Amino acid sequence: MDNKFKKIVLENSDTIVHNWLNEIDTMKSGNYSASITEELLENTNREFVNIIFSSIKNQGETEHLKEFAEKLINLGWQVSYITDGLQLFRRVTIDFILSQSDKIDTDYISQLLHNVDQWVEPIIRQLVNEYSGNWENIVSLQRVALQELSAPLIPVIDNITVMPLVGTIDTERAKLIMESLLDGVIKHNSEVVLIDITGVPVVDTMVAHHIIQAAEAVRLIGATCILVGIRPEIAQTIVNLGIDLGKFHTKSSLRKGFITALEITGRRIIDSRDKDDAIEQMIDSLSGE
Template identity: 40%
Template sequence: MRQENATIIRFLEQKQDEIVQGWATEYAAIAQGSRRTAASLQGEQAELYGHLLRALREDGDAADFENATWAELRDSLARLSASRAAQSSTAADTSAFVLSLKRPLFDLLQREELGKNEQIQALWNISAIVDRMAQWTLAVYQQTREDIISRQQDELLELSTPVIKLWEGVLAVPIIGTLDSSRAQMVMESLLERIVQTGSELAIIDITGVPTVDTLVAQHLLKTVTALRLMGAESIISGIRPQIAQTIVHLGIDLQGIATKATLADALAVALRMTGHTIARVQD
């Protein structure tokens, strides 16, 4: 076992209560206003402390933190980061919790009667280990936040592109906002799934809420219409405002063969006629 590890292990074993108390005090001074409860902090401290001690006993090297020796500690740090990210704690607060372990260890090592070389090596080693622990929490925290944001974006896209059954055999999908490639793919998939589920033969794609229509948006619409036809369903594009009509003409976009209407109400009236339905006003 390396001498610097042996020195740190001795302190961790003999001075655990003092180190843990100093750790909590240091973190409280750094992370003022933290919403973590004392019980949750104690649980996190105990888990990390135990895994750190075990890794050092197995002669873990800070320079090779991704080695299997540190696996339990890395997993513990990953759980800590993921939990705090899900609870909207900041990355700075998460890493500060880990880095707060340095101060009590440094103080103890400096007070003890150690040889100069032994003290320097121990200080350097514990500094490197805690720094690697903090870096690991930041990496996991960032990945967790990115996963959360990505999932929320997918959920928002699903909510913003609902497929509605307007009438027997008639579906509608109102599109609000920019129609990019990923959203167009979701619209197409949702429509095709609902076509299969309901056996509908007509879909109304309403673009009243789309601010602008350019060549890319038109291509997405044409691909969706083509996919629907391959499934045996026809489509109507509604929400063609005067500005959009002029833009389509100027861009030279060919929408021939596709039914278009100015409003969703007009599109529904056409859809009912196409499916053999009529609506009559009831006379008093």
């Protein structure tokens, strides 16, 4: 990029900016900026064009580009705002400089295009790279968060925990369920784990296999697994597939499963109205011993 080109651009920056803002405003209807407020769009456009001109003054400056890319991601704007805006800026700049020149020939146009490309192309590449990198990082963090939420182990009472499963279970998620179960059983000193599949839409051979593996792993470390939330259609599917769940406790609802879990851990629910009778029965039982 030659110094003469820089001088022309900087001396006429106000006019170029004005022309660009007028042009980009016509792109508002029906595209990425259609639902954005006028004030936000205007402020962002001005920030955008300031970054473009600061790059020609301070070549190699990247911090403002990073911050601008992060801002666009937080606003939820598409990357097309960057590419369309810079391509439009390229055209506006070329049109303006050509309109101010008395001598226009092939060499002049070729040199002009070369200078504009040297200015704009690095900004496009860097902004798109920054935008993509930040977006991928956000998606990665969201994926981790969703995975952690997809297999929660909830301690509901001493020695009893519940794992509610919602949505489709694939191999990757099954691995996460297994890890969460085993870690949770040890962490919470669980004697009984209730796996609630009420929210699992389909239980096929693969899903049942993963659940059986998880339940067997829980049994091997000294806890009991109760499978709850088995709806009639799921029960029919399991029977038709020939899947054997005979080794495990199964209940149709979480409530029934919890009552069984209490019994396994030597407890039961007592109606307060029957408390005195229950105490007498316990005393009689102890006396009989």
